[in-house]
Amino acid sequence: MEVGIVGLPGVGKTALFSALTGIKAEGYSEKAHVGVADIPDPRLDLVAKHIPTRKVVHATLHLVDIPGVPAGSDARKLNSFLEQIRQVEAICHVVRCFDDGSGKIDPSGDITNMETELVLADLVVAEGGAEKSTKLAARGAEDAKARLAVLERAIPMLGDGRSIRASEEWSENERLILKNYGFVTAKPVLCVANVDEDDLEGDSQHAQAVKRYALETGAGFVAVCAKLEAELAELEEPDRSEMVQSLGLKEPAVGSLARAAQTVLGLATFYTTSEKEIHAWTVPLGASAPEAAGAVHSDMQRGFIRAECYHVSDLEQYGTEKAIREAGKLRSEGKHYQMEDGEVVRFLFNV
Numbered sequence: 100m101e102v103g104i105v106g107l108p109g110v111g112k113t114a115l116f117s118a119l120t121g122i123k124a125e126g127y128s129e130k131a132h133v134g135v136a137d138i139p140d141p142r143l144d145l146v147a148k149h150i151p152t153r154k155v156v157h158a159t160l161h162l163v164d165i166p167g168v169p170a171g172s173d174a175r176k177l178n179s180f181l182e183q184i185r186q187v188e189a190i191c192h193v194v195r196c197f198d199d200g201s202g203k204i205d206p207s208g209d210i211t212n213m214e215t216e217l218v219l220a221d222l223v224v225a226e227g228g229a230e231k232s233t234k235l236a237a238r239g240a241e242d243a244k245a246r247l248a249v250l251e252r253a254i255p256m257l258g259d260g261r262s263i264r265a266s267e268e269w270s271e272n273e274r275l276i277l278k279n280y281g282f283v284t285a286k287p288v289l290c291v292a293n294v295d296e297d298d299l300e301g302d303s304q305h306a307q308a309v310k311r312y313a314l315e316t317g318a319g320f321v322a323v324c325a326k327l328e329a330e331l332a333e334l335e336e337p338d339r340s341e342m343v344q345s346l347g348l349k350e351p352a353v354g355s356l357a358r359a360a361q362t363v364l365g366l367a368t369f370y371t372t373s374e375k376e377i378h379a380w381t382v383p384l385g386a387s388a389p390e391a392a393g394a395v396h397s398d399m400q401r402g403f404i405r406a407e408c409y410h411v412s413d414l415e416q417y418g419t420e421k422a423i424r425e426a427g428k429l430r431s432e433g434k435h436y437q438m439e440d441g442e443v444v445r446f447l448f449n450v
């Protein structure tokens with residue numbers, strides 16, 4: 100799962116990227132930075148607290164820090180920007196809510212600027228697609244008719260300056276068609292209000308404006324001070340925890356951010372345990388038990404027999420796997436079982 104960090108120039112995308120990945124990247128670069136972020140996970144910590152193991156492995160998020168294009172950039176720069184956004188599965192839209200010395204903080208205006216660029220790009224694609232599909236549909240091609248029906252709904256929305264994402268429900272089939280066109284405004288979005296050091300909770304009117312926009316357009320929302328988080332990421336324990344505490348935070352904000360990104364992406368987490376390692380994995384919500392097994396190893400999916408599961412909260416209540424089994428809370432699930440978020444699983448397989 101790849102998430103693109105997107106926003107106007109100088110809003111703190113690279114600072115956020117550094118905070119999430121621990122990769123020190125500074126200054127403007129025309130090339131995207133790519134990296135992997137561990138997803139901080141209190142439930143994983145809880146599992147590791149109750150089950151002895153040698154190694155704890157976090158689920159990860161793949162991030163691409165896509166450089167912003169300054170207003171009035173040439174078509175080549177703009178196209179390369181859009182092409183990079185088309186490649187990612189979800190967008191993390193960073194909006195500046197801190198004073199960068201210009202004395203001007205205008206999150207709503209910035210969001211409109213960014214969104215207009217993306218909406219226009221989709222409109223060009225949609226109109227091109229409609230022209231083609233009209234011709235094919237006239238010759239009786241059924242799939243072209245289906246595509247045309249979707250595009251005829253998308254075009255007026257885009258013409259109004261609205262993202263495809265913000266629309267009333269699209270059916271699964273329609274979503275697939277939208278995905279094939281690579282529409283950037285159809286991708287799930289997490290809005291990040293990049294706040295000042297003195298507004299860590301995001302209570303300022305600026306951060307709240309970003310939150311309202313997120314709610315209105317079906318996006319997720321978090322407030323983060325990227326600069327501070329990047330500094331936190333550079334510290335070693337126990338210095339980091341001390342600083343987190345002194346700031347009055349429960350955890351570094353990158354934790355809630357990474358988890359919000361997972362929610363926006365529609366992911367569920369499950370855990371596997373052994374003496375060797377405890378491992379957090381992510382799968383799309385609604386994945387079947389064999390599909391989840393496939394995330395661990397393709398052999399496990401191929402030779403899937405059944406899954407033994409319980410919930411992390413059972414571990415909290417009963418303390419050990421043995422006690423969970425004795426309490427009758429250990430379930431045996433077959434190949435049609437749909438995974439729930441937060442399960443500890445042992446896959447039984449035979450290859």
Ligand SMILES: Nc1nc2c(ncn2[C@@H]2O[C@H](COP(=O)(O)OP(=O)(O)OP(=O)(O)O)[C@@H](O)[C@H]2O)c(=O)[nH]1
Binds near residue numbers: 108111296
């Ligand atoms: N005060 C404050 N400054 C920040 C914050 N986040 C980033 N900055 C500063 O803003 C400047 C730009 O940050 P970058 O992370 O380079 O911005 P960017 O979005 O990657 O910019 P481009 O790559 O040019 O598109 C840097 O000097 C950062 O230190 C923040 O939360 N608060």
Ligand SMILES: [Mg+2]
Binds near residue numbers: 167
């Ligand atoms: Mg940058």
